[in-house]
Amino acid sequence: MPIPTLSQSLVITLIQCLLVVIFVFVVVPLTVFAERKVLGYLQQRLGSTRVASGHIGITGWMNRGMWKMGRVPVLSYWRGIPGLVADVLKLILKEDILPAKADKFVFFIAPALSMVAAVVVFAAVSFVPGTFFTLPSWFPYVGGLPVSGGIADINVGLLWILGIASVGVYGIVLAGWASNSKYPLLGGLRSAAQMVSYEVPLALSLLAPVVLSASLNFGEMSARMATGLPAWALAPQILGFLLYLTCGFAETNRLPFDMPEAENELVAGFHTEYSGMKFGFFYLAEYINMTVVAALASGFFLGGPWLLPFGLQGLVNPYLPAFLSWFGEPHAIFFVVKIIFILFTYIWVRGTIPRYRYDQVMSVAWKYLIPMTLFNLLLAAAVRCFAV
């Protein structure tokens, strides 16, 4: 295996960044699309599950046929696509309004901050251990070199993820302040309080995997959590997963914890004054943050690139027959499927559970989640102490 020079490894890193950005920009629009459709089915909203391109093309033809038969097809994957296209077009084409007394610089930089903080987290996420694929030899400049499964699988990866995620708060708070308007400011303050408080149980719930795997490196952690733990470790893993997911919902400001933009109290919260693509960046950042939380949850608790969740893979692997050995190895596809499942869970919860009141949100964090995460940490430490 040839050792890449400095500039070659830089090019490989750029390729990896490009792949991650492509991944993000494929998953995010699909999540938006899925959100409209799944919510449509969950709450009997008719539009987004039915709208299709009227009379044009094969979908229009099939729709006409179905409507003539007097029923709506259940497996209509394409339905709602025009809604997605219209969404994107609206974001790009809408006028970009700057409020008269807004702080121009801060107003401009707030969406960029949230977006950058959301994307940069992926630097420390390792999608598959070791080499992801080897570039073909005809590839210019970097042909024949291996591309690893994570951009920078650093040994303080978890701290990087938590740190950058906490920088993401600024986007929302500054957006609320810079708009120089009542509701955005309230939304920004709420979000600052909410995100700072939920960071505590979030970090505490992620400490259980740290204790169990004795590492801070994303790749090492997911490998040890998936394959290197005894059966006793199931309890702290499952409890930790539920706690982490709850905190993750709050940290990404999703229902039932979407205080910063509670529509019926705050108009639209921190992004009331934003329009056009600046609003689009907040929108993107929210969905990228969801993807990040999903990636962490699947990496640390659901077994990452291994098939089975909660460390079951390590228990099953010794008994796996030879012809099934493909399922015992790590594959990026498993990781992506788990991310998509958790994104679906986000939508599912949004369609099911109503919003909490603000004081309830805070008391959930301080009075319930923190003691429970501490208990989970204790459990993990006990497993680590006696069973590993």
Add this chain to the structure above:
Amino acid sequence: MEHLLETIGRNMFAIFGVLALGAATVMVASRSAIHSVLAFLFAMLCVAGCFLALEAEFLGMAQILVYAGGIVVLFLFVVMLVEMSKKKEKEVFQLQSRYAVAAVLIGAAAFLGVFRKVIFGTASPEALVLRPELAQGLNVARQNAQAVSRSLFADYLLPFEILSVILLVALVGAVVLAKTERV
């Protein structure tokens, strides 16, 4: 190209240091408190970069997590809530320049007095170690995080715990000060 990259890599500390100093200057010179906080945030991130350039990755990440993610958010919170009139803002930010310059001069003199030897003196041939028997333990630890935790929780446990008690005292004091009006 290769040469350029290597030069950049070797001078990472200088680059981040200059950026941090520039951000700190903007922070002091800025007229708006929020802009000051933003510049402070940037300076903190640059200091984290400096730590990374010194291969102290744990400290760098802790810098981002604690300062950029926690403390500066609280600054921002306070600054957002305290709305100042133009006159008050002028008093606070522009009429104190003399005192500020005096404070900076005194601080610089004190800094030079303490670190005179470090900056202008010759480098010591071997690293100064307070307790050589501990340094071996640090060499055994493979990673930053392990080395730091070893120092904090094994070798210097008592000073560390005393420090945390001091923080607790500050916390309790803040609660008491905030509560007195109601009693």
